[in-house]
Protein backbone atom coordinates (compact mmCIF):
# COMPACT_ATOMS: atom_id res chain seq x y z
CA UNK A 1 0.00 0.00 0.00
CA UNK A 2 1.43 3.44 -0.93
CA UNK A 3 2.58 5.66 1.95
CA UNK A 4 2.03 8.78 -0.15
CA UNK A 5 -0.72 9.70 -2.62
CA UNK A 6 0.49 12.45 -4.96
CA UNK A 7 -2.65 13.97 -6.47
CA UNK A 8 -2.83 16.69 -9.09
CA UNK A 9 -0.84 18.10 -11.99
CA UNK A 10 0.95 15.74 -14.38
CA UNK A 11 2.95 17.50 -17.09
CA UNK A 12 5.51 16.50 -19.72
CA UNK A 13 8.30 19.05 -20.11
CA UNK A 14 10.39 19.60 -23.24
CA UNK A 15 13.48 21.56 -22.19
CA UNK A 16 16.14 23.14 -24.36
CA UNK A 17 19.47 24.49 -23.05
CA UNK A 18 21.07 27.01 -23.29
CA UNK A 19 18.40 29.27 -24.80
CA UNK A 20 19.26 32.81 -25.88
CA UNK A 21 16.57 34.05 -28.27
CA UNK A 22 13.89 32.84 -30.68
CA UNK A 23 15.60 33.02 -34.11
CA UNK A 24 14.02 35.38 -36.67
CA UNK A 25 11.67 34.02 -39.37
CA UNK A 26 12.28 30.33 -40.10
CA UNK A 27 15.93 30.32 -39.02
CA UNK A 28 17.55 27.57 -36.98
CA UNK A 29 19.26 28.08 -33.61
CA UNK A 30 21.51 25.37 -32.15
CA UNK A 31 21.21 24.13 -28.57
CA UNK A 32 23.54 21.82 -26.65
CA UNK A 33 20.79 19.73 -25.10
CA UNK A 34 17.09 18.97 -25.47
CA UNK A 35 15.42 16.76 -22.88
CA UNK A 36 11.93 15.35 -22.26
CA UNK A 37 10.98 14.82 -18.61
CA UNK A 38 8.03 14.06 -16.38
CA UNK A 39 7.11 17.19 -14.44
CA UNK A 40 4.23 18.85 -12.64
CA UNK A 41 3.48 19.52 -8.99
CA UNK A 42 2.10 16.02 -8.40
CA UNK A 43 4.11 13.95 -10.89
CA UNK A 44 7.59 15.34 -10.14
CA UNK A 45 7.38 14.89 -6.35
CA UNK A 46 6.11 11.35 -7.00
CA UNK A 47 9.18 10.56 -9.13
CA UNK A 48 11.55 12.06 -6.54
CA UNK A 49 9.79 10.23 -3.68
CA UNK A 50 10.21 6.95 -5.55
CA UNK A 51 13.94 7.71 -6.01
CA UNK A 52 14.14 8.28 -2.23
CA UNK A 53 12.65 4.83 -1.63
CA UNK A 54 9.13 5.90 -0.66
CA UNK A 55 6.13 3.87 -1.80
CA UNK A 56 4.08 6.45 -3.74
CA UNK A 57 0.99 6.38 -5.96
CA UNK A 58 0.39 9.11 -8.53
CA UNK A 59 -3.19 10.20 -9.11
CA UNK A 60 -4.09 12.48 -11.97
CA UNK A 61 -5.19 12.62 -15.59
CA UNK A 62 -3.20 12.18 -18.76
CA UNK A 63 -4.38 12.16 -22.37
CA UNK A 64 -4.77 9.05 -24.52
CA UNK A 65 -1.72 10.07 -26.55
CA UNK A 66 2.00 9.39 -26.92
CA UNK A 67 2.92 12.11 -24.42
CA UNK A 68 0.69 10.41 -21.87
CA UNK A 69 2.35 7.09 -22.66
CA UNK A 70 5.71 8.74 -22.01
CA UNK A 71 4.52 10.13 -18.65
CA UNK A 72 3.09 6.80 -17.52
CA UNK A 73 6.02 4.57 -18.56
CA UNK A 74 8.66 7.00 -17.28
CA UNK A 75 6.98 7.27 -13.87
CA UNK A 76 6.51 3.51 -13.68
CA UNK A 77 10.18 3.10 -14.59
CA UNK A 78 11.13 5.08 -11.49
CA UNK A 79 8.90 2.83 -9.38
CA UNK A 80 5.85 5.08 -8.99
CA UNK A 81 2.48 3.29 -8.75
CA UNK A 82 0.68 4.57 -11.88
CA UNK A 83 -2.45 2.40 -11.60
CA UNK A 84 -4.51 5.46 -10.65
CA UNK A 85 -3.36 7.69 -13.50
CA UNK A 86 -6.59 8.13 -15.45
CA UNK A 87 -6.88 8.49 -19.22
CA UNK A 88 -8.87 11.54 -20.27
CA UNK A 89 -10.51 10.68 -23.60
CA UNK A 90 -11.02 14.30 -24.65
CA UNK A 91 -7.87 16.20 -23.72
CA UNK A 92 -4.20 15.95 -24.60
CA UNK A 93 -1.60 15.29 -21.89
CA UNK A 94 -0.53 18.54 -20.28
CA UNK A 95 2.85 19.74 -21.53
CA UNK A 96 5.28 22.66 -21.34
CA UNK A 97 7.97 24.03 -23.64
CA UNK A 98 10.83 25.36 -21.48
CA UNK A 99 13.71 27.23 -23.12
CA UNK A 100 16.28 27.41 -20.31
CA UNK A 101 18.70 30.36 -20.34
CA UNK A 102 22.36 29.94 -19.33
CA UNK A 103 21.62 31.55 -15.93
CA UNK A 104 18.92 28.95 -15.26
CA UNK A 105 15.95 31.29 -15.76
CA UNK A 106 13.18 30.31 -18.16
CA UNK A 107 10.04 31.46 -19.90
CA UNK A 108 7.37 28.73 -19.99
CA UNK A 109 4.79 27.89 -22.68
CA UNK A 110 2.09 25.62 -21.32
CA UNK A 111 -0.92 23.50 -22.36
CA UNK A 112 -3.17 22.67 -19.39
CA UNK A 113 -4.65 19.66 -21.24
CA UNK A 114 -5.89 16.71 -19.18
CA UNK A 115 -5.11 18.41 -15.85
CA UNK A 116 -8.25 20.47 -16.55
CA UNK A 117 -10.30 17.26 -16.49
CA UNK A 118 -9.32 16.14 -12.98
CA UNK A 119 -12.31 16.03 -10.62
CA UNK A 120 -13.22 15.21 -7.04
CA UNK A 121 -14.49 11.81 -8.19
CA UNK A 122 -10.97 10.84 -9.27
CA UNK A 123 -9.70 10.53 -5.67
CA UNK A 124 -9.13 6.83 -4.82
CA UNK A 125 -10.46 6.99 -1.26
CA UNK A 126 -9.61 3.36 -0.35
CA UNK A 127 -5.98 4.07 -1.13
CA UNK A 128 -5.99 7.47 0.62
CA UNK A 129 -7.40 5.91 3.80
CA UNK A 130 -4.36 3.59 4.00
CA UNK A 131 -1.76 6.30 3.26
CA UNK A 132 0.29 8.47 5.63
CA UNK A 133 0.50 11.60 3.46
CA UNK A 134 -1.79 13.08 0.79
CA UNK A 135 0.06 15.60 -1.40
CA UNK A 136 -2.11 17.90 -3.51
CA UNK A 137 0.13 19.42 -6.16
CA UNK A 138 -1.04 22.12 -8.50
CA UNK A 139 -3.60 24.32 -6.76
CA UNK A 140 -4.70 27.08 -9.21
CA UNK A 141 -3.97 24.94 -12.30
CA UNK A 142 -6.71 22.37 -11.62
CA UNK A 143 -10.00 24.04 -12.67
CA UNK A 144 -12.04 20.91 -11.82
CA UNK A 145 -10.65 20.87 -8.28
CA UNK A 146 -9.81 24.46 -7.35
CA UNK A 147 -12.17 26.12 -4.88
CA UNK A 148 -14.89 24.19 -3.01
CA UNK A 149 -13.96 20.69 -4.33
CA UNK A 150 -10.37 21.08 -3.06
CA UNK A 151 -11.60 22.09 0.39
CA UNK A 152 -13.96 19.08 0.48
CA UNK A 153 -11.16 16.70 -0.56
CA UNK A 154 -8.68 18.02 2.00
CA UNK A 155 -11.26 18.05 4.79
CA UNK A 156 -12.11 14.40 4.09
CA UNK A 157 -8.40 13.45 3.89
CA UNK A 158 -7.81 15.11 7.27
CA UNK A 159 -10.85 13.30 8.66
CA UNK A 160 -9.10 10.03 7.76
CA UNK A 161 -6.14 11.06 9.92
CA UNK A 162 -3.87 11.48 6.87
CA UNK A 163 -1.32 14.34 6.76
CA UNK A 164 -1.94 16.88 3.98
CA UNK A 165 0.69 18.79 1.99
CA UNK A 166 -0.24 21.33 -0.71
CA UNK A 167 1.75 23.16 -3.37
CA UNK A 168 0.67 25.80 -5.89
CA UNK A 169 1.32 26.24 -9.60
CA UNK A 170 0.13 29.74 -10.34
CA UNK A 171 0.43 33.18 -11.82
CA UNK A 172 -1.05 36.23 -10.14
CA UNK A 173 -4.88 36.16 -10.34
CA UNK A 174 -7.53 38.30 -8.67
CA UNK A 175 -9.58 35.36 -7.37
CA UNK A 176 -6.64 33.55 -5.74
CA UNK A 177 -7.66 34.16 -2.11
CA UNK A 178 -11.29 33.30 -2.75
CA UNK A 179 -10.27 30.00 -4.42
CA UNK A 180 -7.78 28.73 -1.83
CA UNK A 181 -9.04 30.16 1.49
CA UNK A 182 -11.64 27.39 2.12
CA UNK A 183 -8.87 24.76 1.76
CA UNK A 184 -6.26 26.33 4.02
CA UNK A 185 -7.68 25.14 7.39
CA UNK A 186 -7.15 21.56 6.14
CA UNK A 187 -3.51 22.02 5.03
CA UNK A 188 -0.89 20.65 7.44
CA UNK A 189 2.10 21.81 5.36
CA UNK A 190 1.84 24.48 2.64
CA UNK A 191 4.84 24.35 0.29
CA UNK A 192 4.66 27.08 -2.38
CA UNK A 193 7.60 29.25 -3.34
CA UNK A 194 7.56 32.63 -1.63
CA UNK A 195 6.80 34.47 -4.87
CA UNK A 196 3.58 32.50 -5.39
CA UNK A 197 2.63 32.92 -1.72
CA UNK A 198 3.20 36.67 -2.15
CA UNK A 199 0.91 36.80 -5.20
CA UNK A 200 -1.77 35.06 -3.14
CA UNK A 201 -1.50 37.31 -0.10
CA UNK A 202 -0.82 40.50 -2.08
CA UNK A 203 2.48 41.50 -0.51
CA UNK A 204 6.20 40.72 -0.77
CA UNK A 205 6.64 41.07 2.99
CA UNK A 206 7.36 37.52 4.15
CA UNK A 207 6.30 38.12 7.76
CA UNK A 208 2.94 39.38 6.50
CA UNK A 209 2.59 36.41 4.13
CA UNK A 210 3.21 33.95 6.96
CA UNK A 211 0.84 35.82 9.28
CA UNK A 212 -1.97 35.75 6.71
CA UNK A 213 -1.53 32.03 5.95
CA UNK A 214 -1.47 31.18 9.66
CA UNK A 215 -4.59 33.28 10.23
CA UNK A 216 -6.31 31.23 7.49
CA UNK A 217 -5.50 28.05 9.42
CA UNK A 218 -2.44 26.56 7.69
CA UNK A 219 -0.67 24.21 10.13
CA UNK A 220 2.87 25.00 9.03
CA UNK A 221 4.12 27.28 6.27
CA UNK A 222 7.11 25.96 4.31
CA UNK A 223 7.96 28.71 1.80
CA UNK A 224 10.81 27.88 -0.55
CA UNK A 225 13.10 30.83 -1.30
CA UNK A 226 14.97 29.59 -4.39
CA UNK A 227 18.73 29.94 -3.88
CA UNK A 228 18.14 31.40 -0.44
CA UNK A 229 16.66 28.23 1.02
CA UNK A 230 13.38 27.90 2.90
CA UNK A 231 11.27 29.58 5.61
CA UNK A 232 9.54 27.15 7.99
CA UNK A 233 6.97 28.40 10.50
CA UNK A 234 4.57 26.31 12.56
CA UNK A 235 1.29 28.15 13.16
CA UNK A 236 1.77 30.32 16.23
CA UNK A 237 5.58 30.17 16.14
CA UNK A 238 8.15 32.43 14.46
CA UNK A 239 9.82 31.36 11.20
CA UNK A 240 13.18 29.64 10.90
CA UNK A 241 15.11 30.28 7.68
CA UNK A 242 17.43 27.47 6.55
CA UNK A 243 19.96 28.26 3.78
CA UNK A 244 20.10 26.29 0.51
CA UNK A 245 23.13 24.22 -0.47
CA UNK A 246 25.62 25.97 -2.74
CA UNK A 247 25.61 24.42 -6.23
CA UNK A 248 26.45 25.39 -9.81
CA UNK A 249 22.94 26.01 -11.13
CA UNK A 250 21.99 24.69 -14.57
CA UNK A 251 18.18 24.76 -14.33
CA UNK A 252 15.81 25.23 -11.39
CA UNK A 253 12.82 23.50 -13.01
CA UNK A 254 11.35 21.07 -10.48
CA UNK A 255 13.42 22.30 -7.52
CA UNK A 256 10.30 23.05 -5.49
CA UNK A 257 8.89 19.62 -6.35
CA UNK A 258 12.16 18.01 -5.24
CA UNK A 259 11.98 20.02 -2.01
CA UNK A 260 8.48 18.60 -1.45
CA UNK A 261 9.71 15.04 -1.98
CA UNK A 262 12.63 15.44 0.41
CA UNK A 263 10.44 17.13 3.01
CA UNK A 264 7.69 14.48 2.83
CA UNK A 265 10.19 11.62 2.94
CA UNK A 266 11.73 13.24 6.02
CA UNK A 267 8.35 13.45 7.76
CA UNK A 268 7.73 9.78 6.92
CA UNK A 269 11.13 8.93 8.45
CA UNK A 270 10.01 10.61 11.68
CA UNK A 271 12.15 13.75 11.30
CA UNK A 272 10.85 17.00 12.78
CA UNK A 273 9.88 19.85 10.42
CA UNK A 274 13.29 21.49 10.35
CA UNK A 275 15.19 18.26 9.79
CA UNK A 276 12.70 17.29 7.08
CA UNK A 277 13.22 20.73 5.51
CA UNK A 278 17.00 20.14 5.51
CA UNK A 279 16.42 17.00 3.45
CA UNK A 280 14.07 18.99 1.21
CA UNK A 281 16.75 21.62 0.66
CA UNK A 282 19.31 18.99 -0.30
CA UNK A 283 16.89 17.50 -2.84
CA UNK A 284 15.99 20.94 -4.25
CA UNK A 285 19.59 22.01 -4.62
CA UNK A 286 20.55 18.70 -6.26
CA UNK A 287 17.83 19.11 -8.91
CA UNK A 288 19.21 22.59 -9.74
CA UNK A 289 22.49 20.98 -10.89
CA UNK A 290 21.03 19.51 -14.09
CA UNK A 291 18.44 20.06 -16.81
CA UNK A 292 14.85 19.17 -15.89
CA UNK A 293 12.77 17.97 -12.95
CA UNK A 294 14.39 14.53 -12.95
CA UNK A 295 18.01 15.75 -12.68
CA UNK A 296 20.35 15.43 -9.70
CA UNK A 297 18.72 13.03 -7.27
CA UNK A 298 19.85 9.40 -7.33
CA UNK A 299 18.71 7.94 -4.00
CA UNK A 300 18.46 8.66 -0.28
CA UNK A 301 22.05 7.63 0.48
CA UNK A 302 23.36 10.15 -2.07
CA UNK A 303 21.03 12.90 -0.74
CA UNK A 304 22.14 12.32 2.86
CA UNK A 305 25.82 12.33 1.86
CA UNK A 306 25.28 15.58 -0.10
CA UNK A 307 23.51 17.17 2.90
CA UNK A 308 26.41 16.18 5.20
CA UNK A 309 29.22 17.42 2.98
CA UNK A 310 27.98 20.16 0.63
CA UNK A 311 28.65 23.80 1.65
CA UNK A 312 25.65 26.07 2.28
CA UNK A 313 24.81 29.33 0.51
CA UNK A 314 25.89 32.48 2.36
Ligand SMILES: Nc1ncnc2c1ncn2[C@@H]1O[C@H](COP(=O)(O)OP(=O)(O)OP(=O)(O)O)[C@@H](O)[C@H]1O
Nearest residue numbers: 193224225226227229244254255256257281284285
Ligand atom coordinates in the same frame (compact mmCIF):
# COMPACT_ATOMS: atom_id res chain seq x y z
N1 LIG B 1 19.86 28.78 -7.15
C1 LIG B 1 19.74 27.76 -6.28
N2 LIG B 1 20.81 27.30 -5.58
C2 LIG B 1 20.70 26.31 -4.68
N3 LIG B 1 19.53 25.69 -4.42
C3 LIG B 1 18.42 26.10 -5.07
C4 LIG B 1 18.46 27.15 -6.05
N4 LIG B 1 17.21 27.34 -6.53
C5 LIG B 1 16.42 26.45 -5.90
N5 LIG B 1 17.14 25.69 -5.01
C6 LIG B 1 16.65 24.65 -4.09
O1 LIG B 1 15.35 24.23 -4.46
C7 LIG B 1 14.38 24.59 -3.46
C8 LIG B 1 13.10 25.03 -4.11
O2 LIG B 1 13.37 26.08 -5.01
P1 LIG B 1 12.32 27.19 -5.46
O3 LIG B 1 11.97 28.06 -4.31
O4 LIG B 1 12.91 27.82 -6.66
O5 LIG B 1 11.05 26.28 -5.86
P2 LIG B 1 9.92 26.47 -6.98
O6 LIG B 1 9.99 27.85 -7.55
O7 LIG B 1 8.66 26.04 -6.37
O8 LIG B 1 10.34 25.41 -8.08
P3 LIG B 1 9.40 24.55 -9.10
O9 LIG B 1 8.00 25.02 -8.92
O10 LIG B 1 9.96 24.80 -10.46
O11 LIG B 1 9.57 23.12 -8.72
C9 LIG B 1 15.07 25.66 -2.62
O12 LIG B 1 14.52 25.69 -1.32
C10 LIG B 1 16.51 25.19 -2.67
O13 LIG B 1 16.74 24.09 -1.80
Ligand SMILES: [Mg+2]
Nearest residue numbers: 168193256257
Ligand atom coordinates in the same frame (compact mmCIF):
# COMPACT_ATOMS: atom_id res chain seq x y z
MG1 LIG C 1 6.89 25.23 -7.17
